[in-house]
Amino acid sequence: MKTSDFYFDLPEELIAQVPIKDRSSSRLMVLDKKSGQIEHKIFKDILDYLNPGDCLVLNNTRVIPARLIGEKVDTGGKIEFLLLKRTEEDTWQTLVKPGKRAKVGTKFSFGDGKLIGEVIGLAEExxxxxxxxxxGIFEEVLDELGNMPLPPYITERLEEKERYQTVYSKHNGSAAAPTAGLHFTDELLQKIKDKGVEIAFVTLHVGLGTFRPVKVDDVLNHEMHSEYYMVTEEAAQKINLAKSNGKNVICVGTTSCRTIESAADENGNIKESSGWTNIFIYPGYKFKLVDKLITNFHLPESTLIMLVSALCGKDNVLNAYNVAVEEKYRFFSFGDAMIIK
Known part of the structure; x- marks a missing residue:
């Protein structure tokens, strides 16, 4: 299976640079995973594809202002840090640009010395x-000095930090937002609950894998970075109940999908758990729990489009993406959505 099998041509002007005013008014493509049939809706129509007793799974991670701009202590040379994941209390795995300035033992200053970072080791990639x-408190220092870590394809300034958070974000720890969830409003979530749909919150802190392209020709040679996840007993019970009753488990985003597939056993049961996952889902994967997926439109040749293809077939996905280009859907983090049913 070649990485190039998942390529499609995407005009740059279709990459959404800013979020739309009303989260739930983005466009929604409905893709039938069996027939490949496509419908065009508005995101708030998502209610029509959720039924009483179904379980909607949401990732409640919260993006930290993980991008820090500072300078080298001895020379004043400019530096940019992107915090990826906490390895110990005050120690983080970090992307550094330019990397040549970040040798072991080098110190960097942020906010006129309010925060000092010392490189103590090298890690992957x-x-x-x-x-x-x-x-003081690290989170408060970071909130004062840090910027939201928008993906490199977004070049416009984000006016409101909260627009890169889901309305249900709770647990700090991500270097990127679980963007399929950005379409939900409190009002829409209430309507979903009122319809009798169970909502299960899981957590996966999005890390380096989001920023890392697939660089190998053969998909099977790609290695995913590990990310920390948590599934509560309450969430596990809701998911198991839906499955045992023959109802649908609908994941919001690839991160929710990867979380519950990592936590499930071979019989499709899930229990309270936490840990690190580097699960890589691509065509041929047999899903244990996920029936439907709500997701955004992803980068060509990315692990995300591979996961979507595993659920409904590569040909269906690439055809849908080509239709999305023709219909001028908005792509990536602040773009439009798709439900695979």
Missing amino acids: GSRIVKFYYE
Whole structure:
């Protein structure tokens, strides 16, 4: 299976640069995974594809302002840090640009010395292990000095930080948003509950894998980075109940999908658990729990489009993406949505 099998031609002007005013008014493509049939709707129509007793699974991770701009302590040379994941209390795996300035032992200053980072080791893909020194509470220092870590294809400035958070975000720890969830409003979630749909919250802290392209020709040679996940007992019970009653489990986003597929056993049962997952889902994968998926439109040749293809077939997905281009859907993080049913 070649990485190039998942290529499609995407005009740059279709990459959404800013979120639309009303989260739930984005467009919604409905893709039937068996027939490949396509319908065009508005996101708030999602209610029509959720039924009483179904379980909607949401990732309640919260994006931290993980992008730090500072300078090298001795020379004043500019540096940019992207915090990927916490390895110990004050130690983080970090992407550093330019990396050549970040040798082991080098110190960097942020906010006129309010935060000092020292490179103490090297990690995979050229990232660094950085220990931070500060006074007070790290999260508060980071909130003051850090910027939202928007993906590199978004070049416009984000006016409101909260627009890169889901309305149900709760647990700090992600370097990127679970963007399929950005379409939901509190009002829409209430309507979903009122319809008798159970909502299960899981957590997966999105890390380096989101920023990492597939660089190998053969898909099977790609290695995913590990990301931390949590499934509560309450969430597990709701998911298991839906399955045992013959109802649908609908994941919002590839991160929710990867979380519950990682936590499920071979019989499709899920229980309270937490840990690290590097699950890589591509065509040929047999889903244990997921029946439907709500997702955005992803990058060509990415692990995300491979996961979507595993659920409804590569040909169906690429045809849908080509239709999305023709119909001028908005792509990527702030773009439109798709439900695979």
